[in-house]
Amino acid sequence: MNVRLIIAMLVVLILTAGSVQAGGDSARGEELAANAECGMCHGDDGMGDEDNPKLAGMDNAAFMAALKGYKSGEREDESGMMADYAVDLSELDMADLAAYYKSLGGN
Numbered sequence: 001m002n003v004r005l006i007i008a009m010l011v012v013l014i015l016t017a018g019s020v021q022a023g024g025d026s027a028r029g030e031e032l033a034a035n036a037e038c039g040m041c042h043g044d045d046g047m048g049d050e051d052n053p054k055l056a057g058m059d060n061a062a063f064m065a066a067l068k069g070y071k072s073g074e075r076e077d078e079s080g081m082m083a084d085y086a087v088d089l090s091e092l093d094m095a096d097l098a099a100y101y102k103s104l105g106g107n
Contacts, residue, residue, distance in 0.1 A: 023060075023095070023099060024060065024092075024095035024097070024098050024099030025095075025096045025099060026096070026099040026100040026103040027100075028096040029096035029099050029100025029101070030100045032093055032097055032100070033097060033100055033101075036085055038055070041081070042054070042055050046101050055101040055104075056101055056105055057101070057102060057105045058098070058101050058102060059102070060095070060099065063094075063097070063098040063101060063102070064095065064098050067086045067089060067094045067097070067098075068086075070082040070083045070085070070086035071083070071087055071089065
């Protein structure tokens with residue numbers, strides 16, 4: 001096999017794997033949400049209430065930006081709880097949570 005072809009195939013595989021991971025794993029996100037008890041404030045269906053925002057159907061980029069903001073301290077909530085939850089989340093955790101809440105729809 002041609003070396004260029006092998007290199008091209010490897011590049012395609014790497015790019016494909018990266019894009020799948022970037023989309024997040026909603027099943028893992030569901031586990032993370034359950035372990036962090038996100039449903040206590042945002043509801044098991046992610047629909048929130050008068051005091052807590054709806055997460056169901058939220059755009060992945062907006063969801064991740066919010067969590068990153070809580071983690072960095074650039075964004076605050078009245079209770080300060082979100083910073084406590086977000087501080088231990090990796091980017092992969094955030095992507096998985098975003099995928100889970102996006103999958104809930106929110107209609």
